[in-house]
Amino acid sequence: MVTETSTRATGVAAARPKLAIARLRDFALVPAIIVLLVVGALVAPAFLSTGNLINVLQQQTELGLLVLAEALILVSGKIDLSLESTVGFAPALAIALIIPKASHGLGLGLPEWTGIPVCLLIGALVGLFNGFLILKLRLSGFVVTLGVLIVVRGLQLGFTTGQNLFDLPLSFTYLGTAEWLGLPASVWIFAAAFAVGIVALGYFRQGRSLYAIGGNSDAARAAGIRTDRVIWTVLVIGGLLAALAGLLMAGRLGSVAASQGQNMIFTVFAAAVIGGVSLNGGKGTLFGALCGVLVLGLVQNILTLAHVSSYWYQAINGAIILVALMLSRITSGKAQD
Amino acid sequence: MSAVTDTSSAAGSPAAEARQISKRYGKTVALNEVGIRIADGESHALVGRNGAGKSTLVSILTGLQPPDSGEVSFGGEAAPALADRDAWRRRVACVYQKSTIIPTLTVAENLFINRQALGTGSLISWPKLRRRAADVLGEFGVDVDPARAAEDLTVEQRQLVEIARALSFGARFIILDEPTAQLDGPAIERLFERMRSLQDSGVTFLFISHHLQEIFEICQAVTVFRDARHILTSPVAALSKDGLVEAMTGEATGLRDGNTRPAMTDQAPVVLDVDGLGVAGAFDDVNLQVRQGEVVGVAGSASSGKVALAEAIVGLRKPDSGSVQVTGRPVRAGSVPAALAAGIGFVPQDRHKEGLVADLSIAENATMPIAHRLGRFGSISPRRRRELANGMITSLAIKADGPDQLVSGLSGGNQQKVVMARALSNEPDALVLIDPTAGVDVRSKQTLLDVVDQTAERGTAVLMISDELDDLRTCDRVLVMFHGTVIREVRSGWTDNELVSAIEGIGESSGD
Ligand SMILES: Nc1ncnc2c1ncn2[C@@H]1O[C@H](COP(=O)(O)OP(=O)(O)OP(=O)(O)O)[C@@H](O)[C@H]1O
Ligand SMILES: [Mg+2]
Numbered sequence: 032m033v034t035e036t037s038t039r040a041t042g043v044a045a046a047r048p049k050l051a052i053a054r055l056r057d058f059a060l061v062p063a064i065i066v067l068l069v070v071g072a073l074v075a076p077a078f079l080s081t082g083n084l085i086n087v088l089q090q091q092t093e094l095g096l097l098v099l100a101e102a103l104i105l106v107s108g109k110i111d112l113s114l115e116s117t118v119g120f121a122p123a124l125a126i127a128l129i130i131p132k133a134s135h136g137l138g139l140g141l142p143e144w145t146g147i148p149v150c151l152l153i154g155a156l157v158g159l160f161n162g163f164l165i166l167k168l169r170l171s172g173f174v175v176t177l178g179v180l181i182v183v184r185g186l187q188l189g190f191t192t193g194q195n196l197f198d199l200p201l202s203f204t205y206l207g208t209a210e211w212l213g214l215p216a217s218v219w220i221f222a223a224a225f226a227v228g229i230v231a232l233g234y235f236r237q238g239r240s241l242y243a244i245g246g247n248s249d250a251a252r253a254a255g256i257r258t259d260r261v262i263w264t265v266l267v268i269g270g271l272l273a274a275l276a277g278l279l280m281a282g283r284l285g286s287v288a289a290s291q292g293q294n295m296i297f298t299v300f301a302a303a304v305i306g307g308v309s310l311n312g313g314k315g316t317l318f319g320a321l322c323g324v325l326v327l328g329l330v331q332n333i334l335t336l337a338h339v340s341s342y343w344y345q346a347i348n349g350a351i352i353l354v355a356l357m358l359s360r361i362t363s364g365k366a367q368d
Numbered sequence: 369m370s371a372v373t374d375t376s377s378a379a380g381s382p383a384a385e386a387r388q389i390s391k392r393y394g395k396t397v398a399l400n401e402v403g404i405r406i407a408d409g410e411s412h413a414l415v416g417r418n419g420a421g422k423s424t425l426v427s428i429l430t431g432l433q434p435p436d437s438g439e440v441s442f443g444g445e446a447a448p449a450l451a452d453r454d455a456w457r458r459r460v461a462c463v464y465q466k467s468t469i470i471p472t473l474t475v476a477e478n479l480f481i482n483r484q485a486l487g488t489g490s491l492i493s494w495p496k497l498r499r500r501a502a503d504v505l506g507e508f509g510v511d512v513d514p515a516r517a518a519e520d521l522t523v524e525q526r527q528l529v530e531i532a533r534a535l536s537f538g539a540r541f542i543i544l545d546e547p548t549a550q551l552d553g554p555a556i557e558r559l560f561e562r563m564r565s566l567q568d569s570g571v572t573f574l575f576i577s578h579h580l581q582e583i584f585e586i587c588q589a590v591t592v593f594r595d596a597r598h599i600l601t602s603p604v605a606a607l608s609k610d611g612l613v614e615a616m617t618g619e620a621t622g623l624r625d626g627n628t629r630p631a632m633t634d635q636a637p638v639v640l641d642v643d644g645l646g647v648a649g650a651f652d653d654v655n656l657q658v659r660q661g662e663v664v665g666v667a668g669s670a671s672s673g674k675v676a677l678a679e680a681i682v683g684l685r686k687p688d689s690g691s692v693q694v695t696g697r698p699v700r701a702g703s704v705p706a707a708l709a710a711g712i713g714f715v716p717q718d719r720h721k722e723g724l725v726a727d728l729s730i731a732e733n734a735t736m737p738i739a740h741r742l743g744r745f746g747s748i749s750p751r752r753r754r755e756l757a758n759g760m761i762t763s764l765a766i767k768a769d770g771p772d773q774l775v776s777g778l779s780g781g782n783q784q785k786v787v788m789a790r791a792l793s794n795e796p797d798a799l800v801l802i803d804p805t806a807g808v809d810v811r812s813k814q815t816l817l818d819v820v821d822q823t824a825e826r827g828t829a830v831l832m833i834s835d836e837l838d839d840l841r842t843c844d845r846v847l848v849m850f851h852g853t854v855i856r857e858v859r860s861g862w863t864d865n866e867l868v869s870a871i872e873g874i875g876e877s878s879g880d
Contacts, residue, residue: 313472
C-alpha cells in the first residue's frame with residue numbers, strides 16, 4: 032500500500048562539496064612573510080640589505096634543522112622532546128673525546144678528524160635509543176623523550192662538570208664560520224637539508240609513508256609499510272639533524288655551553304605548528320615548517336633593528352606565535368589539532 | 369585432508385588454505401583449530417555470528433598477525449614471513465572490516481598507497497597519479513574527485529574507495545570483510561557485477577557478509593564459523609537460508625517478521641517535530657513528525673540525503689533552514705550536547721568517528737551520556753556503571769568478556785551494539801538510528817530490533833534511517849527520500865518490491 036505525499040522529485044541535486052584546499056595551508060604563511068618583509072623595510076632601511084637577510088638566515092639555521100627534524104617526527108605521528116639536549120650533548124661529547132683534560136676534555140685524545148663523524152654518530156645513537164624505548168618496549172614517546180632529554184642534558188653536565196668547552200677542533204669552527212660562494216656554509220647546509228626533505232616527503236614513496244603512518248598507522252601497516260622500521264629511521268634522522276644543528280651552533284659561537292640548546296624545543300614546536308604541522312600526525316609539509324622558521328627569524332630580526340628592549344622579546348615572541356596561529360587558522364579554514 | 373606438497377602450482381591446489389588455526393586474545397579464544405580451503409577461482413563465503421572469529425581469520429590470512437598455531441598457504445605454497453609485507457600483498461588483497469583509509473591523504477594517494485610511483489622510476493608524478501586514480505574510480509563507478517582529502521568523504525564513498533583499491537591491485541585472491549554493510553542497493557549491485565567479471569577472469573574471493581541473500585547471489589561455497597570453531601563447509605546450492613542460519617546460531621528457530629507493537633493511533637502526542645529542515649546540497653525542506661511510541665523509517669539511496677537529515681536532527685550537522693522540536697521545545701541547531709539535553713538519543717553512521725572511544729571500556733562507552741548521573745558531585749561510581757553496563761550487555765546480547773573489556777577488542781558487530789547501548793542509556797524521548805544493524809548478525813539483529821520495539825512501547829519516538837528491509841519492517845510507516853526530498857510515505861504492510869522500487873526512485877510519479 033503506497034500513498035503519495037509528494038510527487039516532487041526534483042529536490043536539491045546532491046551537490047559536490049567544494050574542492051579540498053588543503054594545499055593552500057602550505058602557503059598560509061607566505062603572506063605573513065611578505066608583510067614582515069614590508070614592515071621590516073619600513074622599520075629600518077638596513078633590513079632589506081643582503082647582509083642582513085643572510086644574517087637572519089644564518090641565525091635560523093640551527094633552529095631550522097631542529098624544526099626539520101621535529102616536523103619529520105610529528106608527521107609520522109610521534110614526538111621527540113630530546114632533540115634540544117642532543118644539540119648540546121653530541122658536539123660536547125665529540126669534542127671532549129678529542130681535547131685534553133686541561134680544557135675539560137676526557138683526555139682520550141681521539142684524532143681531530145673524528146669530531147664531525149662522532150658528533151653525528153652520537154646524535155644518531157640518541158635517536159636509536161629513543162626508537163628502542165618507544166618501539167621495542169612500547170613506552171609512551173612523550174615521556175620517553177622527556178626522560179632522555181633530562182638524562183642527556185645531565186650526562187653533558189656530568190662529563191663537562193658544568194663547564195663550557197672552548198678548545199674547539201678546527202673542523203668544528205670551519206663549518207660554523209666558512210663561506211661558500213658568498214653564503215655561510217651553514218646556510219647551504221640548512222637549505223640542502225630542507226630541499227632534500229621536501230623532495231623526499233613530496234615525491235618519494237618512502238617519504239609519503241611518514242604521512243600514511245601519522246594518518247593511520249594500522250592502515251599503513253595493512254598497506255605494506257613497515258611502520259616500526261620507518262619510525263625508527265625517522266627518529267635516527269631526527270637525532271642526526273639535532274647533532275648537526277649542535278655542530279653548526281658550536282662552530283658559530285666558538286664554544287659549547289653547558290646549556291647549549293636548552294629551551295629551544297618550545298620554539299621548535301611553535302615554528303612547526305605555525306607552519307601547519309599537526310601535533311596529531313599525518314598533516315603538514317616541510318615547506319610550511321620552513322615558513323614557520325622564517326617568520327620567527329624575521330620577527331626576531333625586526334625587533335632587534337627596531338631597538339625594542341630585549342626585556343620585551345619574550346612577550347612579543349609569544350604574542351607573534353599566537354597571532355600566526357590564528358592567521359593560519361583563518362587562511363586554511365580548518366580547525367587545528 | 370589433502371596432502372599439500374611444496375611444489376608450486378600443483379594441480380588442484382587451493383587459492384588459499386588455512387589449517388588448524390588457533391588464536392587467543394588474553395582469555396578470549398577467537399579461533400579454535402579452524403580450517404578453511406578456498407578453491408581456485410571460486411567465491412567462497414564465510415559466515416558466522418558477531419564475534420565468531422571471521423575478521424580474526426582475515427587478519428591471519430593477510431599476514432597482519434600470526435596465528436598462535438596452525439599454518440596458512442597460498443596456491444599450495446607456505447605463506448611468506450610476516451615481515452615480508454610486499455610478498456603478502458602480492459598474494460592477497462583485502463578490504464578490511466575496519467576502514468584502512470588514511471584520512472589525512474587524498475583519495476588518489478589512498479588508492480595507490482605505498483605504490484605511488486606508478487612508472488619504473490621511484491619519483492612520484494602527482495598529475496599521473498591523479499589521472500590513474502580517476503581511471504580506477506571511473507571504472508568502478510565511484511563519483512569522487514581523486515584530489516579530495518579522504519577525511520571529507522562519506523562513509524559509503526570511503527567504502528567504495530576501499531573496494532576499488534583492493535580490486536585494482538591485480539591480486540588473484542581477494543578478501544572482502546563485510547564490504548556491503550555500508551553500501552546502498554545500486555552500489556552493491558555494481559560490486560557484484562565487478563566480482564563476477566573478475567571471477568570470470570580467474571580471481572578467487574573470500575566474501576564475508578551478514579546479508580545471507582548476498583551469499584546465495586554471489587558465492588559458490590560457504591564456510592560457517594560458530595564460537596571460534598569451524599562448523600561446516602558446503603556448496604551454497606546445497607543449503608537453504610534456514611539451514612545456514614541454523615548452522616550459524618546452533619538452533620532451529622525461525623526469524624521474526626514485522627513488529628509486535630499494537631497499531632499506532634493518531635491520538636498519541638508528537639514527540640519529534642521536524643519543520644522545514646534543509647542542508648544545502650543534501651536535502652531540502654523536510655517536514656516530519658514522530659509520535660510517542662511510533663517508529664518511523666526513512667529509506668533512500670546513498671544520494672537521497674537521508675543520513676544528512678538524521679545528522680542535522682541530532683546536531684552533527686548544522687542545518688541551513690528549518691527547526692527541530694522535541695516534546696514541543698525547540699532544539700538548538702548544530703549542537704550534539706543540545707540535542708542530547710533535549711532528549712534525543714542517536715546511533716551515528718560512522719561508529720569509529722562519532723560512536724565510540726576505542727580505548728575506553730564497554731562500560732565507559734555505553735554510559736557516556738549519563739556519566740553525570742552515576743555519582744554525586746561529578747564523581748562516577750564504578751560499581752553502578754558496571755551494573756548498568758552488565759544489563760546492557762545482556763539485553764543487547766553483546767559478546768564480550770565483561771563490562772571492562774576495551775571496545776577496540778570487540779568484533780565489528782559487537783561494537784555496533786555498544787553504540788546502540790549508548791544511545792539507549794539516557795532513556796531518550798526521541799531516538800534517531802542511522803543504519804543501526806550495520807554489521808550485526810541475523811540473530812543479533814532480531815535482538816536489536818526487539819529492543820527498538822520495546823523502547824518504542826515505553827513511549828520513545830523512534831526515527832530509523834536505513835534501507836535494510838528487516839529494519840524497516842519494524843516501522844509503522846516509512847518515508848522514502850529521493851534526491852533530497854521526501855517523495856513518499858509507505859504504511860506498514862508493504863511488500864519488498866514496492867519499497868525497493870520506491871527507494872530506487874522507479875515510478876515515483878505513478879500516483880499522479
Ligand atoms: N584485538 C583484540 N583484543 C581482544 N579481543 C579481540 C581482539 N580482536 C578480536 N577479539 C575477540 O575475538 C573474537 C572474534 O572477533 P572477530 O572480530 O574475529 O569476530 P567476527 O566474526 O569478525 O565478528 P563480526 O561479525 O562482529 O565482525 C571476539 O570475541 C573479539 O572480542
Ligand atoms: Mg568482523
